Amino acid sequence: MSILINEQQQSFHLTNGSISYQFSVEKDTFLIHNYWGKAIQDNEGISDYPRRDRSHSTNPFNVEAREYSLNDLPQEFPTNGYGDFRETALEHRYPDGSFITQLKYDGYEVYEGKKALEGLPHTYVNKEDEAETLEIYLIDMLYDVIYTLTYTIFQNYDVITRHVRVKNNGNQSVEINKVLSMSLDFDYSQFDLIQLPGSWGRERSIVRTPITQGLHRIDSKRGTVGHEYQPFFALTDPTTTEHHGDIYGFHLVYSGEFMANIELGEFGLLRAQLGINSEHFNWELSPGETFQTPEAVLTYSSKGLNGLSQIKHRFYQNHLIRGKHQYEERPVVLNNWEGTYFNFTEEKIDEMTDEAAKLGVELFVLDDGWFGERNTDTTSLGDWFVNRDKLPSSLKTLAENIKAKGLKFGLWFEPEMISKQSQLYKQHPDWLLKAKDRKESAGRDQYILDYSQPAVRKNIVKQLKNILDNVPIDYIKWDYNRNMTEIGSQSADIRDGEVSHRVVLGLYEILEELTSSYPNILWESCSGGGGRYDPGMLYYMPQTWTSDNTDAVSRLGIQTGTSLIFPVSSMASHVSDVPNHQLNRTTSLKIRGDVAMSGNLGYELDVTTISDEEKAIMKEQISFYKEHRSLIQYGNFYRIINFYEASCNEAAWLFVNDNQSEGLFYYFKVLDRTNPMLKRVKLVGLNPQALYRINQTDEVRYGDELMNKGIFVENKQYYDEINDQDVHGDFRSLRIKLTQVK
Numbered sequence: 177m178s179i180l181i182n183e184q185q186q187s188f189h190l191t192n193g194s195i196s197y198q199f200s201v202e203k204d205t206f207l208i209h210n211y212w213g214k215a216i217q218d219n220e221g222i223s224d225y226p227r228r229d230r231s232h233s234t235n236p237f238n239v240e241a242r243e244y245s246l247n248d249l250p251q252e253f254p255t256n257g258y259g260d261f262r263e264t265a266l267e268h269r270y271p272d273g274s275f276i277t278q279l280k281y282d283g284y285e286v287y288e289g290k291k292a293l294e295g296l297p298h299t300y301v302n303k304e305d306e307a308e309t310l311e312i313y314l315i316d317m318l319y320d321v322i323y324t325l326t327y328t329i330f331q332n333y334d335v336i337t338r339h340v341r342v343k344n345n346g347n348q349s350v351e352i353n354k355v356l357s358m359s360l361d362f363d364y365s366q367f368d369l370i371q372l373p374g375s376w377g378r379e380r381s382i383v384r385t386p387i388t389q390g391l392h393r394i395d396s397k398r399g400t401v402g403h404e405y406q407p408f409f410a411l412t413d414p415t416t417t418e419h420h421g422d423i424y425g426f427h428l429v430y431s432g433e434f435m436a437n438i439e440l441g442e443f444g445l446l447r448a449q450l451g452i453n454s455e456h457f458n459w460e461l462s463p464g465e466t467f468q469t470p471e472a473v474l475t476y477s478s479k480g481l482n483g484l485s486q487i488k489h490r491f492y493q494n495h496l497i498r499g500k501h502q503y504e505e506r507p508v509v510l511n512n513w514e515g516t517y518f519n520f521t522e523e524k525i526d527e528m529t530d531e532a533a534k535l536g537v538e539l540f541v542l543d544d545g546w547f548g549e550r551n552t553d554t555t556s557l558g559d560w561f562v563n564r565d566k567l568p569s570s571l572k573t574l575a576e577n578i579k580a581k582g583l584k585f586g587l588w589f590e591p592e593m594i595s596k597q598s599q600l601y602k603q604h605p606d607w608l609l610k611a612k613d614r615k616e617s618a619g620r621d622q623y624i625l626d627y628s629q630p631a632v633r634k635n636i637v638k639q640l641k642n643i644l645d646n647v648p649i650d651y652i653k654w655d656y657n658r659n660m661t662e663i664g665s666q667s668a669d670i671r672d673g674e675v676s677h678r679v680v681l682g683l684y685e686i687l688e689e690l691t692s693s694y695p696n697i698l699w700e701s702c703s704g705g706g707g708r709y710d711p712g713m714l715y716y717m718p719q720t721w722t723s724d725n726t727d728a729v730s731r732l733g734i735q736t737g738t739s740l741i742f743p744v745s746s747m748a749s750h751v752s753d754v755p756n757h758q759l760n761r762t763t764s765l766k767i768r769g770d771v772a773m774s775g776n777l778g779y780e781l782d783v784t785t786i787s788d789e790e791k792a793i794m795k796e797q798i799s800f801y802k803e804h805r806s807l808i809q810y811g812n813f814y815r816i817i818n819f820y821e822a823s824c825n826e827a828a829w830l831f832v833n834d835n836q837s838e839g840l841f842y843y844f845k846v847l848d849r850t851n852p853m854l855k856r857v858k859l860v861g862l863n864p865q866a867l868y869r870i871n872q873t874d875e876v877r878y879g880d881e882l883m884n885k886g887i888f889v890e891n892k893q894y895y896d897e898i899n900d901q902d903v904h905g906d907f908r909s910l911r912i913k914l915t916q917v918k
Contacts, residue, residue, distance in 0.1 A: 297715030356451030380737030399660025458673025586651030611664025627682030749775030
């Protein structure tokens, strides 16, 4: 790994032997992007991008040549006002009212390792020699504002991270209207765009479209990431598949409003940008102050979508997720929500946990309704003390009784919200998030607390610590169930244009304090399901409730999209009752279990009302999962059949351990058809020279045969008492264990 610098040509080449990233400085001013992709040799310089005289293009102030136009150059950090008419990475409003930013190159620094981002989640190194960092310094000479562009390349991952710091060294305040975490221009236009749009209950669909001339934007204006879009996009060669071809991924380590711009310009340059959404953003940078952007993670793979996924899975697992649970096997959970909703008693919880212990469940989670006067979703958010009408023996006693049965105990919170029917609101109505002198909009009969105010953060931390210090809690489900409206603060000390970002920073401050104070707790993020499934939250909480939709068929799509960018160990997935509460669909317990155990397995139903036959199936699922969860949660995951490329009717997943001695294959079929063609599926990721035993039949096959010839998933020999016993029918799943024997 090295960062190669040609001082004479002012060129920079970041490489780890697997990838290369090159850019250079021109005219002592402009950063020009030259290359990003497979590693190439350094030739003591970087070849110039050809220049042409473009009609109606302008030439910057320090260049007389007509063929030199910023609108036709591949740049690294484009600014405003000098003839680049595409999207900028930076926009200021200066004391004279001007929006024009002129930056000059002012040097660089290289150092081993990677520095932390103060107040923001970020990727990290465990040892200094795992990464190398380049900082590029730019300066606005007129107002003495310094810009630091930071690039970190990792030794063992095809990843580069980028972020920007802006420091005001002048004597006048400057307004930041926009500052993105990264921008770069490809001098190649033949790309497809992959994004992960969705909605509540159908998060992260994989959508792939050709890119045509114009601006394509993916963003959130909701104060948070939201179910609708992920702060991620990828650019692929049109021929790229799951297993072959170039793909470039961009992901923002942030949980607030974001903006991704993908712009194909008139001359075939493709601009890719990612950062904080500028729509609700206006930051006053006073003399001496510094503003730090979130971090962007840039990933390259020449091995298709699966290649990108495996890089991101390993990288996030080893360099983003932290703490005690980073590599710990996740427990099998029973959550009471869909089993009881608000209507539970101590006696009911006692019955459910008795049965859960018999089934092999390891952790019971008490969901919404345990606090304040919370019997519906209209009250008590903000009042984090026990509801003695429901739990007369106290929360502590309930938890101790559950733990005496051999179960761990978990609890649901929604600490960022407030109900008007609450003691907290009566005492502090000014803590509700809203613009001054504006009426506030309700969402689910609840409102958002203004975490930009220090007093609000202090109160919530105090309330939560009072619970956590007095109740033996092993797991927290941290929920967030509405979007921001009327974004502003009732505090006179906080500018409304800064509120959205300051609320996110306030959340991060609270999460850092709580997760470091209670390191043994397993923290799970939730936002109406997967509405805040992002790398920022993953930094504090190692797993996320993937979706409120627990229907097995829906989860095939949701978990396929999630697997593109997030590790399996972060993906909470539960079996629920049928007919499903979100879709009213009935599927077998078999397929529900197989889909759920492809993440962090849990159950969300009333286990006291199910049949003995269902209990036997659940016991087998739990036992099998415990035996293989290390492979599932921390092995190498492959999408063999992409659900979205198979008309949303099939999916196939494969988990393989690092030494390729063990594999677990799942095949899912949604709707059957009459007299179908046979389906041959080729596996990947195995040792071609090894012999593997297929557990259902005890037949032995070489890895190269399984990968090149494949298996027929309709083979009746594979269907037994563990699988569906019949190859035909709707909503079928097949589970095959592969074990190396030689």
